[in-house]
Structure formats: C-alpha cells, structure tokens
Amino acid sequence: MPIKDEVLDAVHRVLASQQLILGPEVEAFEAEIARYVGAPFSIGCGSGSDALLLALMTLRVGPHDEVITTPFTFGATAGAMARLGARPVFVDIHPETFNLDERQVEAAVTTRTRAIMPVHLFGLPANMDVVLEIAAHHKLPVIEDAAQAIGSKWNGKSIGTLGDFGCFSFFPSKNLGCAGDGGLITTNDPEIAQELRALRAHGTRRKYHYDLVGINSRLDALHAAILRVKLRHLDEWTEARRQNAARYRDLFTEHNLLQLILLPCNPDGSFHVYNQYTIRVPQRNQLIVYLREQGISTEVYYPSPLHLEPAFACPRYGMGSFPHAEAACNEVLSLPIYPELTIEQQEAVVCAIARFYSR
Helix, strand or coil, rough: CCCCCHHHHHHHHHHHHCCCEEEHHHHHHHHHHHHHHCCEEEECCCCCCHHHHHHHCCCCCCCCCCCECCCCCCHHHHHHHCCCCCEECCCCCCCCCECCCCHHHHHHCCCCEEEEEEEHHHHHCHHHHHHHHHHCHHHHHHHECCCCCCCEEEECCCCCCCCCCCEEEEECCCCCCCCCCCCEECCHHHHHHHHHHHECCCCCECCECCCCCCCEECCEHHHHHHHHHHHHHHHHHHHHHHHHHHHHHHHHHHCCCCCCCECCCCCCEEEECCEEEECCCCCHHHHHHHHHHCCHHHHHHHCCHHCCCCCHCCCCCCCCHHHHHHHHHEEEEEECCCCEEECCHHHHHHHHHHHEEEE
C-alpha cells in the first residue's frame, strides 16, 4: 500500500492525542474538504446515510411530506426520507446515464413536495441545470446525493456545491474512503451549518443543553485523519480511474463489442469520476457466472429498483411504473475500475467478455 506509512502516522497521531471524537482532526478535514470542493461550510458526520438524514432534518421534513428522487439507487437515499415519515416520490432514469430523468421531475412536484434529491450515480453528475431550474421555479431546496461522486463536476462546478446540500459518503468502497463508516455535508448557509453541527451531536450547541432533537452522528477523528491523508492523493486516483475507463472503451471497441454492450457515457458538461464502471449487457447473470469461473469479480449495483422493494412499497407504484430503472436492474454490471488496475487485468476482463459472447 503506497500510503501505508502516511496512514499509520496519522492513526498514531490521533491515538496519542486521545481526542477521538470530532476535535481538531475533524475540523482540519472539514476545512480541507471545503476547499477541495469549493463549499463555504462542511460538516462531518457518521455516514453518507446520516448526511442525507441530517439534511432532511434541517428542512423539517416529516410525515406526509414528499421528496423527489430516483428508484435506481442505494436504499439509503429513500431510507433517509422514510425514517422521517416522508414519502419518496420516484421518477424514472435516463437509460444511458442511469441518473434521474430531469424532464420528469416537474410532473412529480405536488403541494406536499419538500425537496428534490438527485443522485450522482456511479460518479456521473445528474443534469443539474434542469433540476435547479425546476427547484427554483417551485421554491424547493435541492439535496445532492453525492455519495459516489466526490471530485466530479457539472459544467466546471464541483458536485455537492450546486444544490442547497451536498451529501458525501466515505464508506471504504468510495473513491475517498475511510476505515469504516463516515460522511459529510456541504452547504453555503452559515445558519444551516450551525444547525447541522448541533443535530449531529444530539441537538446540542452547549454541553448538556438541548435546543433540538438530534442524533448521534459524529465523524471519528481516526477516520478524519485517514481521510486527510487520502485526500492528498484523490486527484491522482481519479485520473487513474478516468484513464482506466478510457482504456476499457478502446478495448471494447477493438473487440467489436459496442453493438452488444452499452458503455458508461460522459455527457457534455460532465466530469465523471467512475466510482463504478457500469455497463449494460445481455445475458447478464450468465456472464457473471462465466467471469467468476475465470477469476474475474464483478458486482451488480443494483439488482432491484427501490419502488419494488418491500420497505418502499406504495400502492401507486408497481412493476412497469419505471421501465428504464427496471430494465437497468436486469442488465447492469460493474467491472473493476480501481486506480491500481493494470492494462493486463483490463485486457483479461474484456477478452473474457468477448469469449463469452463469441460462444
């Protein structure tokens, strides 16, 4: 591990200080992340899921409220709404980008809508121009679910700074990951920033005095110290992922697979950071088995759209409600894309896929 010594030094520094919860290490990381994404304020918290929950809490989202989002995402997106008694209102996705179809957002707005939550899935920004225009027209806040998108940009502006809130995850599988669960919220409003700091610590602004009903969601100093080390390498790792993505495209082109396989797209204005390299393929499940037999690991994000999951079941939604999301769940496959991936490993992946379809 190239940064092993740096990480161990940071861990030892924190352990020696015995300041393990919040404190100067977290404050330093919050300042560094704020500079990195260009946000006035950043607030560390316990997870990306909590980041979404805390953002909704500051908006006083509660029972009978609605929040517009996508059904093709991790369960935490809709789960944060449901925990507060609110209802996720889904709109279908673009079949090429996997992000919510911004053209359908307007029709989903009702008198109960309290926010719009686009997800920048797999590291590709959603079309924020249209989302922000609709939000402004209806005077709705925008919460960016940027859990997979640290470092990505839309028209040159960092994801997480375009809406009212940017919610990030530092789960170990993310491009910037810590040694467990961790998250962060960005905002440009100083009053909201202060409220978020209180909400993450049981609602306290002064010790043992409770102005709000909050939760326990404080970023550990150990995680912050590790993230500070990794943040210095993030741009380098992002560039390696982007190079790997470009190489995949060349290899799939060389093997004449583009008529069978839909590769990730990168629309104008987008800076994709490829937390996942997700393709669409026929005979997906059989291909997974074949690749596993060749020693090649893949993953499916996600095998079922949220509107068909029992936790988010709603009488108005059923099979066929969101055909593009449902089709994607049956066809998507994520290939290795990590920065250390070698050319030889990528060639092995694509050659194995080519052999499968040549059969």
